Structure formats: structure tokens, C-alpha cells
Amino acid sequence: MMLPAMQLPAMPQPLARLVANIPAWPLVTPASHAFALAANLVAWPSLREMDWTQIHGRRFCVQIRDISLSLHFSLHANGFRAERTAPADVTFTATSADFARLALRLEDPDTLFFNRRLLIEGDTDLGLGVKNMLDAVELETAAAKMPAGMGRVVLLLRRLTTQS
Secondary structure, eight states: OOOOOOOOOOOOHHHHHHHHTOOOOSSSOHHHHHHHHHHHHHTHHHHTTSOOGGGTTOEEEEEEGGGTEEEEEEEETTEEEEOOSSOOSEEEEEOHHHHHHHHTTSSOHHHHHHTTSSEEEEOHHHHHHHHHHHHTSOHHHHHHTSSTTHHHHHHHHHHHHHOO
16 A cells, blocks of 8 residues: 655644753753663664774764754764763754654755755764765664664655655
């Protein structure tokens, strides 16, 4: 049974306001902690086999423009670690929909970058290196290593958004 194609919606404004008003802790925001925990659970099983030694301890920031959310983290031998809200080595900025499209491999990061929908600030060589490493990960391979059926949900969501 063919399902109609599904567009990725923008973040609903009430949810965006709620997320934007999450208070920052003195050292690390709850959102950065939640991101690190989720990334270690969902993404790290498929990423841990890659050689990340050159970026261990480097500080990253992901800014989600439409919901005014900044996630600060670093990568270490055991996975992602939430970091203080201080200047990062590299910052990636886009909307929640564009990050979702990147994660689901519906949009090429170079296209978003050259269309100014994905900004890379700071150590752009570091940012491009990480982007290239992540591009080498196949979505199906990563999904197969996700726990508790999450991979099937990711692949279903991707399929629903690409059907016409």
C-alpha cells in the first residue's frame, strides 16, 4: 500500500517557545544533557567504529534556529558528552526541519550549505571533516544498530517523506 508523501513540518510555535525557555544550568543546559544521552543511545552504536581520535575533546555546538536551541557537546572515546555553554570549536546552525532532513538523508549537506540553510562557523575545516565522516555512514547501517526498533521507525519516516 503506497502512502502519500509526507512533508517534515516546522516546529509548532508553542513547542518552540517552550524549548526556547528551558533555563540554562550554570554549567550545562538540560537540552545538551538530553542530546548527549540520546546521541549515545541512538547514534553512537553505529559511529563508535569510526576513527574519531582527531576530534576527541573538541567542542561542538548545534544551533537549531527556529526553536532558539543550542546544544553544546564534545566527543570522546565513550561517546558524546554534554559541555558548558561556552564558545565551541565549530558551530552548525540550521532549522529543525533541515537538521531532520540531514539526519534522514533527504538533503545533501553541501546543498544546504551552499544555499545558506546550513551554516558552519568557527573551525570550518573541523566542521567539514566531521561532515565528510558522517556522510560515509549509511543510514541503513546506522538504523540497523539502533536500539528497540528505533531504526525501523527512522527508515519508515524516511520512506514516508520520499514517496510521491
